C-alpha cells in the first residue's frame with residue numbers, strides 16, 4: 001500500500017518541526033510539503049498530499065483549513081483559538097465540498113494531542129459531578145501567544161457541562177477581590193488560571209474540592225514528542241472520518 005502524503009503547515013515552528021520529524025519517521029506516511037508563512041496552502045493540491053496538518057497561530061488556522069478543503073485535502077488541526085462560530089463555518093464548508101466528492105473529506109481539530117492531557121480532561125469531566133468546587137490551572141512556556149490554553153478552555157467547558165447535567169449550581173466563592181484578575185478568567189462559571197514560566201512546556205492541574213477532601217488531576221507534557229502519537233493517529237484516521245471531529249477522545253474510544 002502506498003504511503004499517505006502529508007503536508008505540514010507551520011512547519012518551521014516548535015510543533016511543526018516536531019511533526020515533520022514524526023511524519024518522516026513513520027513508514028506509512030510521506031512528508032511531501034513543509035509550508036511556512038509565505039507559502040500558498042491551495043498549491044498543495046499538486047503535491048500529492050492527502051492530509052494537511054496545521055500547527056500555526058490562532059489568527060490564520062481557520063483560513064488554512066478552508067484552503068485545505070478547497071485543495072481537496074483532509075485536515076488535522078492542533079492550533080488553538082477555535083470558537084463555536086469558526087467550527088460551524090468549517091462544518092458548513094465540509095458539507096458543501098463533500099456533497100460533490102466520492103471520497104468525503106474529514107477535519108480533526110484537537111486542543112491537545114497528548115494522551116495524558118486527553119485522559120486528564122476525560123477524568124475531570126467524569127469527576128466534576130461529585131465535587132462542589134472546581135478550578136483549572138494551566139502552566140506553559142512563556143513563548144505561548146494565547147491564554148488561557150485551548151486545553152484549559154476545553155477542560156473548563158467539559159467540567160461546566162458535567163456540573164450542569166448533574167444539576168450543580170455555581171461554585172462556592174465569597175471572595176471580594178482587591179486586584180482585577182486575581183481569581184483568573186471565568187469560563188462557563190469555572191475559574192481558569194494561566195501561568196507562563198521559562199522551563200515549562202505544557203502542564204495542567206484540575207482541582208476538585210469538597211468539604212474535607214480534594215482530588216487533583218495533573219497532566220505534564222515535558223517534551224513535544226508527547227503530542228506525536230495523537231497527531232499521527234489523527235492523520236491515519238481522518239481519511240475514514242468524514243465531517244468534523246472535535247477532540248482526540250473520539251479517536252480513542254473514550
Ligand SMILES: NC(=O)C1=CN([C@@H]2O[C@H](COP(=O)(O)OP(=O)(O)OC[C@H]3O[C@@H](n4cnc5c(N)ncnc54)[C@H](OP(=O)(O)O)[C@@H]3O)[C@@H](O)[C@H]2O)C=CC1
Pocket residue numbers: 009010011012013014015016035036037038055056057058060077078079080081110111112113114150227
Ligand atoms: N493540539 C496540541 O496538542 C498542541 C497545540 N499547540 C498549538 O499549536 C500552535 C502552534 O504552537 P507552536 O508550534 O508552539 O507555535 P510556534 O510559534 O512555534 O509556531 C507557529 C508557526 O506557524 C507559522 N505561521 C504563522 N502564520 C502562518 C501561515 N499563515 N502559514 C503557515 N505558517 C504560519 C509561524 O511562522 P513565523 O514564526 O514565521 O510567524 C511559526 O513558524 C499554537 O496554537 C499552540 O497552542 C501546541 C502544542 C500542542
Ligand SMILES: O=C(O)C1=N[C@H](C(=O)O)C[C@H](O)C1
Pocket residue numbers: 080111112140144145148149150151152201202203
Ligand atoms: O502552545 C502550546 O505549547 C500548547 N498549546 C495547546 C493549548 O493551548 O492547549 C496544547 C498544549 O497545552 C501545548
